[in-house]
Every structure is written in C-alpha cells, then in structure tokens.
Amino acid sequence: MGSAAATLLRSAAVLALLATSATTAAAQHWNNGMATFYGGRDGSGTMGGACGYDNLYNQGYGVLNAALSQVLFNDGASCGQCYTIKCDTSKSAWCKPGYSVTVTATNLCPPNYAITTNGGGWCNPPRPHFDMSQPAWEQIGIYRAGIVPVLYQRVPCTRQGGVRFTISGFNYYQLVLITNVAGSGSIRSMSVKGASTGWIAMTRNWGALWQCSSALVGEPLSFAVTSTGGQTLYMNDIAPAWWTFGMTFVSNNQFTY
Secondary structure, eight states: OOHHHHHHHHHHHHHHHHHHHHHHHHHTOOEEEEEEEESOTTSGGGSSOTTOOOSTTTTTOOSOEEEEEHHHHGGGTTTTOEEEEEEOTTTOSSBOTTOOEEEEEEEEEOOOTTSOTTTTOTTOTTOOEEEEEHHHHTTTBOGGGOOEEEEEEEEOBOOSSOOEEEEEEETTEEEEEEEOOOBTOSEEEEEEEOTTSOOEEEEEEETTEEEEOOOOTTSOEEEEEEETTSOEEEEEEEEOTTOOTTOEEEOSOOOOO
8 A cells, every 4th residue: 555545544534533533522511500309109290391202101201301491492392302310410409320311301480580590490590400200200319309400411312113293273374283203302493285276485483383374174194394404304105195183193203313
C-alpha cells in the first residue's frame, strides 16, 4: 500500500473514532433537574392531561409517564417525548442507587407563581422538573422523600405498532390527535389530504392535537407527518371515505428518529 493511501486510511480511522466519541459523549450527557410524583399508586390519576392523550393505555403510553415543567413542556411541542431519569445519588440519600426509568411526556406541570421556586413552586420557570407518575418515581426514589434531585436525558421512544390518528371535530373542522409515536416521540408539523384536495397544512391546537378548517367529510384521508427529529412519513388513505368523528385509525408506519 502506498504512503498516500495509508495516510488516507489513517485519517479516515481517526475521523471515525472522533465521530464515535462525540456521539458517545452526547449520548452520555445528563442534565440536572428535580422530580416529584402524582397520580396514585396505580398511576390512574395521570390519565388525560395537557397533551390530550386521555387514556394513556389506549394510546400506547402506559403508566410510565410524567408531567413536564413549563420550561420543558415547550407549549406542548414536547408531548410524546421520552426521557430517561435517575436519582442523583451525589445530592440525596433518598435515591435508589443504580436504577433509572424511562418516561413519556404526557402532561404539563403548571407553574405556581404564588409559591417560590424552591419553596414548593417546583415547576416554576426556569426549573426543569418532572412530576412523574408514582409507579415511575418509585423506581428511582424512596416514597417518603416526596421530591428528589435527578439526572435526565432525552432518549428515542420505542412503541408497539404504528402511528395512530384519532379524528374529531365537525363538518368543516378536523381535530386530529396523533399518538403512539416512536423515534423523536413528538411532532414538528403535519398535513392532511383528501381525495379532492392537495396537502393542507395543519396547526397545533394544543398538545398532540392538530387542526385544520376544511370540508373533508366523506373523503379518504392521508397524512404527512414530520417528527421533531426531522423524519417525514407519508401515510396514505389511513382513514377510509366512511370515517366518522371519534374514530381512531392505526397506520403501518412508524418513526425511527
């Protein structure tokens, strides 16, 4: 092998090693936050919430969930995202060392400006805070503590089956709840198309609910959805022409990032 070729191979190897190291470092980065819990021992009190998911079991999320403080919730843009959380043993004796839990963001923990940030207003800006379901919280913290310091990082979501669409509204207004989203877990943008229309941009109504004002009743519906990770999926004719308000349709498509 010539010296030039050998040099090129060595350079490529170094670049690959640097890229791998950077990726590993990013994956291992942990942020500081705090965590409390709510919703009861069975997590039933966490159903519904500011993302619009209603029954979290039916929507594919289960009981391992959390309400995010305002700074993390991002006006609903974080709905569906996944976070791995562990108790910070360097700051508290109320931790369960060696344990972590991955939760889905399904609700908002609203600020309480009548209480100071460190005196009970745990979700006041700029505090990153997770109000976790009790079953999730007890995987990392001791019940009697009530609140613990945590380390957290956003991680890819894993879901069973395809992306789901629940359609509500009325004749000239469609409100679509998108659930069971893997990869990024959250949605950046969304469009809908009927048999007689082009792509119609939808806007976020609140949480994971997207809306448009169009007469689409009686037409099969297709959706183009872009995740916050930048992946776009075109899901054609997900809802047949006979769809009615209140129905849920499951696609064969799923996000990977």
